[in-house]
Amino acid sequence: MTTPLRLGIAGLGTVGVGVVKIVRQKADLLAARTGRPVEITAVSARSRNKDRGVNLSTYAWEDDPVALAKRDDVDVYVELMGGENGPAKASIEAALATGKHVVTANKALLAHHGQALAQTAEAAGRVIRFEAAVAGGIPVIKALSEGLAGNEITRVMGVMNGTCNYILTRMQDAGLPYEEVFEEANKLGYLEADPNLDVGGIDAGHKLSLLSSIAFGTQVNFAGVELEGIQRISTEDIRQAEDLGYKIKLLGVAQLTGRGLEQRMSPCLVPADSPLGQLKGGTNMVVIEGDAVEQIVLRGPGAGEGPTASAVIGDVCDIARGFRLPTFGIPASDLVEAKTAQSNSPAPFYLHLTLVDRPGALAKIAAALGEHGISIDRMRQTRHDDTAAPVLIVTHKTQRSDLDAAINAMQASGVMAADPVALRIETV
Amino acid sequence: MTTPLRLGIAGLGTVGVGVVKIVRQKADLLAARTGRPVEITAVSARSRNKDRGVNLSTYAWEDDPVALAKRDDVDVYVELMGGENGPAKASIEAALATGKHVVTANKALLAHHGQALAQTAEAAGRVIRFEAAVAGGIPVIKALSEGLAGNEITRVMGVMNGTCNYILTRMQDAGLPYEEVFEEANKLGYLEADPNLDVGGIDAGHKLSLLSSIAFGTQVNFAGVELEGIQRISTEDIRQAEDLGYKIKLLGVAQLTGRGLEQRMSPCLVPADSPLGQLKGGTNMVVIEGDAVEQIVLRGPGAGEGPTASAVIGDVCDIARGFRLPTFGIPASDLVEAKTAQSNSPAPFYLHLTLVDRPGALAKIAAALGEHGISIDRMRQTRHDDTAAPVLIVTHKTQRSDLDAAINAMQASGVMAADPVALRIETV
Structure with missing residues (x-):
């Protein structure tokens, strides 16, 4: 056994607690798989005294995530607070500046600052990993940037917001109007504090912009994602679509064409008997098409304690194993600026x-x-x-x-x- | 750019030619993604003069794959000949003995000699990668050994022999008897030289035994796979199953229970509207269940030039990037001998x-x-x-x-x- 890999975790909500549990309960498994012990040395969250159902007393506590990120006894800074600016950004920058690797589930942050952060990380010789930021427990970043590295990726598609898919599925199954299901989802705690992040397609658009960057070797271009939410979908549309043999899904599609990079996140009709058409509830699906591999479909839970923590720990294990990869698959300096193309490929x-x-x-x-x-x-x-x-x-x-x-x-x-x-x- | 990674490729059938094409046509992409040029220095196959539709004249030729494996100008030996013993085994051993990494698509070899080869590789400080050996283009080895490293895997299932799935799907769709569809598949070149490898479930059983080893940290135990082929499935069974809401699939299931390791590869009924039930033709599907991630479903082409070459190149890129991982995810010496359990978990x-x-x-x-x-x-x-x-x-x-x-x-x-x-x- 070599020296342990020491984690500092900022953010102890659902996902953070899930990560703590895995590290505590599976110490032997993680050590066997990575060849070294994986430990937590320090944690940070807004409230120290909240009962989170897990023993945190053996870890150092920091009120300030930036202070956590800078600690000498942390090798990997795990950012699970969220937010596109503020403490998340400041603490990740502090972590990179002090020589830490970063694992994050923060799609908003990377969608807006991914290029700058990737450059900072690579200049410092450190990695930023973000498997948990896209499609929850599905190892899609890994599939795209590693498993399919021999492919020119031709198209990436996905249903990547479980809340929207829950709402659309529920409208379909129960025949309830959007407003009613929206309230239901809200009561169940499925919606972000700003629900427009979900139902406006923004969260899913963030995810799509990250996949696009890896797929096409382009700088993250969230501003270039054509966004359309699900707020105007009626039960009548759902019923009529079904009658025609389709389901309505909030679907992201990204492809590099002669005119530039097309990215759209919008409600679409997909064949009812296709893998995408059959997706129910909070499950996510990503479809990757490459010139060699043809088509790969990945399906799994898009959110939740276990699945998201699984993705975070996958990244941690890669770092423990010594895997080093540029943030978006190729060096940040080689990522080209993508010309935004209006999404205009013909379709019915x-x-x-x-x-x-x-x-x-x-x-x-x-x-x-x-x-x-x-x-x-x-x-x-x-x-x-x-x-x-x-x-x-x-x-x-x-x-x-x-x-x-x-x-x-x-x-x-x-x-x-x-x-x-x-x-x-x-x-x- | 650092020094190139030099490949020696043995076996220039469909997959070998596919690998050569990707290396030739995507030199820039591979170099950008891995940080170093990926080149072929030497090749070997049975017949030197066959026209394979690709220019091989710039590579050294070896009649003997063992000689290829030993060459000083080869860093990674890519074995695409197949066969559970003979030249495949001898050449891989020679490659490891002379300090090469190995990439192979050879499930039969690993199912029978995986433990010994893994020990040899690890003693030599070299890796054996075999993404292409299981489920064609689907990066399932990577998902299981890396992306889901934070999980206790509870069950692995899969449809992993495209030929059997083609036969069963065709019997279903065309209402043709097994014997007739078997002949059809034979004429189309879908069957192995020994068809029992396909229709007897052996090939799929090889694959399942490799996934089991990674999933459960056990030594490959192909002898412990309960095998049942599809030869006795009648159109009447298919019709009756359909009537009851099921499809018949050659399905592999592996799980570690209190009694030991259950592995079975047998025709099963699966719900017609489940992802497995909807799988058609040569497409493969692997379902992975873990305590944290719940359930991940991976779908893609199980064979063919492009998809299989995609998997080989994924492994090559990992090696070029410096990723080093024990053959079955944890060191071979830590893999435990799995007690074979009769597959006896209750089911209808x-x-x-x-x-x-x-x-x-x-x-x-x-x-x-x-x-x-x-x-x-x-x-x-x-x-x-x-x-x-x-x-x-x-x-x-x-x-x-x-x-x-x-x-x-x-x-x-x-x-x-x-x-x-x-x-x-x-x-x-």
Whole structure:
């Protein structure tokens, strides 16, 4: 046995406590697997006296995570506080400045400051690992940056926000409206303090931007992710999609095209019998496509004490084993700035239009589509009241820019009684 | 850039050629990802003059893989010939003896000699990597030994022989009998030279034994894998299983119980709407369950030039990056000898019995089950001819040992007109 690897853990919420438990309960296993003891020397959290159901008395306590990060008896600084700035950023910078490796679950921080932090880490000869930041317990960062290193990655897709998938699945299964399920999820503690991080697609967008960087060798470009939340999805859309053989998922897609890097996180229709279509509740799924490997699908729990701690400990074990890898797979200085491309690769779209109930309204819609070169695969008019006529259209493959132009023309024509819903149909 | 990593490749079949192509075509990508150039210096195969569609003229040629393995200008010996003994074994031993790392896709070799080879490698301070040996392009060895290193693994399951899954899927979809689909698969070149390696479950059993070793820290124990092939599966069984809401898959299951290590590779019924149930054709799937991560499901192509070469190159990149890991995750000397346990954890079973057509036959069957404490969940008698009555039974959970005893009693009672089919129902 060589010298122990000493961890300092900042943040003792669900995940932090999970990490402490594994280190305490599996000391022998971790030592056998990594060739050296893995120990905790110091911890930090907001409240010292809270009962967390785990014995912390053998560890030094720091009120200030920056002080923890700087301690001489810490080799790896484990940041589990979260937050895109503030103490998380300051403490990680302090850790790197004083020669520590960093393990974090903080996607927001890396989505905004990943490039700068990667440069700092590599200049200091230290690593930043963040398996727990993306798709919970699924070892997707490892698969992408190591297992599939022989591939030109062509596309990465994923359902990576368990809360949104819970809401959409529950709306589907129970036939409950969005607002009601949202409240339910809130009561269950599934939502972030700012729920828009979840339902607005921001959290999942952070994750996608990190995967993109590794997949395509580009600098993290969260600003380039087209974000659309699930707030406008209705039970009617879910029902109609199901009737057409699809499910609605908050799906992230990233691909490098001749025009630049396309990244979008938006509600999409996926075939009901596809792996993505069958995903239920808080489970996450990531699909990776590479020129050699074709397609790999990874599925697992996207959150929770055990799964997220599992990912953190995986990173810790890699460090204990001496594995050293640049933050995003290649040196930060080699990551190229990605030109943001509007997501415009052709796809069929689902349109849910609400028309004023008067003669010729449908003709104007059809004309607007036709004038923009969009042909109709299927159309149906659903239940109908005195003032408005809901019309559902599935288009043939078209570009989003053409569709947007057609929608503008529809709206200008005065026959639309409500804003349209337009969802991409993604075949996997 | 540091010094190049130099590969010697033995075996230039589909996979070998795929590896050569990636190294030639992606030199920049591999160098960026690993921090050093990855090159091929020498190759070996049976026939030098065969046109393989790739330029080999810049590499030294060796007729003898052992000579290749010993070359001074080789850092990593890549063994892609296959075979559980013979040149594969001799050359890997030669490579380790002369200080090379080894990358191989050879599951048969490792299933039989993994422990000895791991000891040799570790004594020499070299690694043996074998991602390509299990589940083709899926980075499952990496997920299990690295990403999930913080878990006590509780169970590993998988569909890991694409040929068997192709045969079963095709029988299901086309309603064709086993013999016909077997011939079809043979003509398509899907079968090993000795087809029993595939349809007898041996190849998949090799793979399961390797995963077991990593999962449970035990010495590879292929002899302890209970093997049952797919040769006796009929279209009638497939149809009946479907009717009951199941699909038949050649499924491997390994778990460490209080009684020892259970490993079985056998046709099972799995729920039709489960990830395993939906697997079609040559695709593989591995399910890993750990105490922290709960359940991870990995899906991808189980064979083929690109996917298998992707796995080989992943291993090569890890070596180029300086990652060093014992062959089975922990040092070979720490792997414990696994006591083989009869696979006896309770499960429901599907029974397809053929009874002689005479009064009281069914009563004897029911009595045999009852006397062994086995209760019946569902029973039906299907189409019926003059001489024999097929009876289908789904039992409640029972142990295989009790079921075997009941089947012995049925056979002794003289009412069975044919050997029974008994398939475990595995809920995932």
